[in-house]
Amino acid sequence: MTAPRILLVEKDMARAATLAGLLDAHGYQSLGPVATCREALEAAEAHRPDLAVLDCVLEGACDGLDAATLLREGHDIPVILLGADGDASRLERARQAAVTCLLPNPPDSLGLVTAIEKALARSRLEAARKRLEARHRAIFAATPTALLLLAADGTVADANPAALALFGAGSQGLAGLPLAGLLAPGQGDAVEALLMAAARQETGRAGCLAARCDGPAFPVELTLVPGLGDDDPRRLLEARPAKLPGARPDQPETDLAAAPEGFFVVDAADRLRLVNTAAGQVFGLCQAPADGTPLAAVLPEELATALSRDAARVIAWNEAVRKEMTVSFGDVDKTLLVSLFPMGHDEASRLAGGLVTDITDRKLLESQLAHMAFHDPLTGLPNRSLCLDRIRQAIERSKRRDNYQYAVIFLDLDRFKVINDSLGHHMGDRLLEGVSRRLRECVRSLDTVARLGGDEFVVLLEETGSSREIARIVKRIRTTIGEIFELCGHDVHVTCSMGVVMSPCLYDKPEELLRNANIALHRAKAEGRNRFKVFNTRMLEDAIRLMDLESDLRLALKRGEFYLDYQPILALRDRRLTGFEALVRWQRPGKGVASPMEFIPVAEDTGLIVPLGAWVLEEACRTMAAWQAIFPEAHGMSMSVNLSAKQLAQPMLVEEVERILRATGLDPRSLKLEITETVIMDNPEVSILRLKRLKELGVRLSVDDFGTGYSSLSYLQRFPIDTLKVDRAFVSELEASENRKIVGAVVALAHSLGLDVVAEGVELEAQSDVLSAFACEAGQGFLFSRPVCREDAERMFGQGGCAGPTASPGQPPGD
Secondary structure, three states: OOOOOOEOOOOOHHHHHHHHHHHHOOOEEEEEEEEEEEHHHHHHHHHOEEEEEEEEEOEEEOEEEEHHHHHHHHOOOOEEOOOOOHHHHHHHHHHHHOOOEOOOOOOOOOHHHHHHHHHHHHHHHHHHHHHHHHHHHHHHHHHOOOEEEEEEOOOOEEEOHHHHHHHHHHHOOOOEEEHHHEOOOHHHHHHHHHHHHHHOOOOOOEEEEEEEOOOEEEEEEEEOOOEEEEEEOOEEEEEEEEOOOOOOOOOOOOOOOOOOOEEEEEOOEEEEEEEHHHHHHOOOOOOOOOEEHHHHOOOHHHHHHHHHHHHHHHHHOOOOOOEEEEEOOOOOOEEEEEEEEOOOOOOOEEEEEEEEEEEEHHHHHHHHHHHHEEEEEOOOOOOOHHHHHHHHHHHHHHHHHHHOOEEEEEOOOOOOOOHHHHHHHHHHHHHHHHHHHHHHHOOOOEEEEEEEEEEEEEEEEEEOOOOOOHHHHHHHHHHHHHHHHOOOOEEEEEOOEEEEEEEOOOOOOHHHHHHHHHHHHHHHOOOOOOEEEEOOHHHHHHHHHHHHHHHHHHHHHOOEEEEEEEEEEEEOOOOOOOEEEEEEEEEEOOEEEEOOHHHHHHHHHHOOHHHHHHHEEEEHHHHHHHHHHHHHHHHOOOOEEEEHHHHHOOOHHHHHHHHHHHHHHHHHHHHHEEEHHHHHHHHHHHHHHHHHHHHHHOOOEEEEOOOOOOOOOHHHHHHHOOEEEHHHHHHHHOHHHHHHHHHHHHHHHHHHHOEEEEOOOOOOOHHHHHHHHOOOOEEEOOOOOEEEEEEHHHOOOOOOOOOOOOOOOOOOOOO
C-alpha cells in the first residue's frame, strides 16, 4: 500500500528536516519542504499530497493561513497548521480556512502523528461519503419518475430531468420556486395539507392540478416524504400524472419497472404486487414473480419475515420505515438498505411500496476504511490511534477497579537501519512482519500489540498479576525476538530494547504514559541495547533537564553566552610555550558555568555542534590572529581546535574553514584541527579525502585521544596528519609498566611516520620526565596550567613558559 504523502511547508529548513525525519520514521512519505505559499501550491498541483503540514509564518507576502485557505479551496487538501500561538485573529482565520488541527511549532511528535492519523482517516471517510453521494445523485437523476427535493422552507432545491420534463421547465430549471409555484391557481389547500403532514413527520399525499411552464395545467398526484435522514432537513416530492379514468386507484403506477433503483410493492396480505428488474436482481430472483406471489414463496425466510412485519407497520400506521439488514442468499451474504413507505388513497386500498439497494460493497468499504484508520497497513496491528485508545481504556479501568493492574512496553529494534540499508526496505518490511507475529505469540488474546511506525512497537498487558509476571513476559519477548529470522535465504539476527511502565501509576492521558515508556526505552538503549528498563520519575526529571538544556543551548547560540578558555601547550624539553588548545565554555544564566561534559553531548545529538563548532573555530582563529599582531613570539605558535564528527561530515567543511581563515586573516599554518581517532574511523575513506583537502589549505592536522580508537597502521599511514595526541588515560597511569610501554611505542610509531607527539593530561613531574625520556615533543595538563581566559593567556607571552595558575594533581581536567 502506498504511504500517505504529506507536504511540508516550513521556512526553517532545520525544523523541516526534523519533521521530515519524524514523518519518514512513522511510515509517511514527506514531500518538500517548501518555504512559500506559491511553492506550496505548485507542489500540491504536481504531487497531489494527502495532507499538508504548514508553518503559520512563511516567506513571501502570503502566510501559512493564506496557503491553508488556497490548499483547502483549490485542491481540497486537509491542513495541519503549526505555530498559531493562541492569537485570536489567527485562530479566527484558521477556523475560516477549515484547518484540520492547530499545533505548536515545533510540535510534540506524538501529538503530530495522532493529528495526522485523524486527519487522514477523516479525509478517507469524506471521500467515501462523496462517492456515495455521487452515486445517489446519479440514481436521482436517472429515475424516470418526477422527483423534486424541497428545502426546509418549502422551495425547490433540486429536480431530476423527469421532473423538469413533467413541469415543462426546460433549461431555466425549477430551483427556488415555492411548492405553490408548481401548481395551478386555487391549489392552496393541497399545498397546506402536504406541508402540514411533513411538519408532523408524516408522508403527505394530494391530488391536484399542476401548472406547466410551457402549457396548460394537468392533473397530478403528489407524495411528500418528510425527511431524507437525521441530518438532512430536505423533503422528497414525487409527482405523477393523474391516472386515466377507469384505472384502479388501489394499484400503483408501474413506470418504475425499468428504473435502476430496486422497487417493489407489498400488500396487507404479505403478497408481492410488483417487483421491478433491479429489485429482482437484489433479491436474487431469476425472473419477476407473478402478481400476488407470497413473500415467503420467493424470498429467504429471514427477509420475508422482516418485510412482512415492516409492511404491516407501514400499512397500519401510515409511516415510513427505513432499515439495513444482512441476509443470506444461499452461500452469499448481502447487506440491504430497505425503505418502505405507504401507498394508496385510503386505509382500505393502502399498500407498502419499497426501495431496496444492495449496499454490501459500501459496507465493506466502510469496514475497510475503519480498519485502515486504526490499523497499520504493513503488519495489520493496531496503529498509534487505536493503541492510545486501548491505553486510555486501561487507565479508566484502573481508576474504577482497585485490583486492576496493567503494563505498557515500548519496544524498538536495535540497529534496524543497518538491515534496511544492507538488505533493502523490502527485507526490512518482512522483518517487521515477522516481529509482529512473534510479539502476538508472546502475549495473551486480551493484550494489545500495536505498531507506532518504523521499528517501534507497543505492547499493552492487561490484568497482570504481579511485576514478576510482567518481567517474565518482557524476557520472553526479548528471547523470542533474538532468535534467527530467515528472510529470503538470509539469516537475520536482531535484538530489541524495551521501556516498561507498570501500574499502579497516576495518569490521566495515555500520551503521558507512552512518553514515559519511551523515556525508559531510550535509557535502555543508552545503557547498551538488548535490555529493558522500568520507568521511574528520575528518568522523567532527566529527560526534562535535557530538554531544558537543549532549549537553553539554542538560546545561548543566539545570545552569545559561549566563550573560550585556552589551555597552554608546552615543549617538554625546555617548557617553552608552543601553542594553545581552544576549549568552549558556557556561562549559563543563573546556573554558573556549565560543564562541557554536560552540554557537548547534547549539542552533538541535536546537531547544534555544527553552528557551535563554527563559532569556536572562528573565535579561536580571530584570537590567534590578534595575538600574532601584538606579540612577535606568537607567530611560531599554533591554535588547536577540536572538530566533531558532525562537523567532519559536513560537505562544506573545507569551504567553511577557508572562509574563516580569510575573514580572520590567520595564517593557515597557525591553525591545528584536532579530530579524534574514533571520528576518523567512522568513515575512513571519506575522512581521508576531506582531511587531504584541509591539508591543501595549509592547515595542520592532529589525531586526538590516540590509542582509544581502532585505527589500523595502514590507515594511519594514509592520514595526512602532523601530530598524534596521546590520550590522558595512558598518561595518568604512566607509572604502570604496561602503560609506559604503550606510550613509548606510540611515540616511537609517530616519530617513524614523521609525526610529532603531544601528551594530554600531564599532572606530575614524574610523568613529564618519562615523556621527555621518550622524546615526546610537547604536553599539556595541570602540571603546566589549567585552561585560562584570554587575558591570562596574553600575560604568558614574553615569559617563555607558562605562568598561569596550576591545579592539584587530583583536580579533574577542565576540557
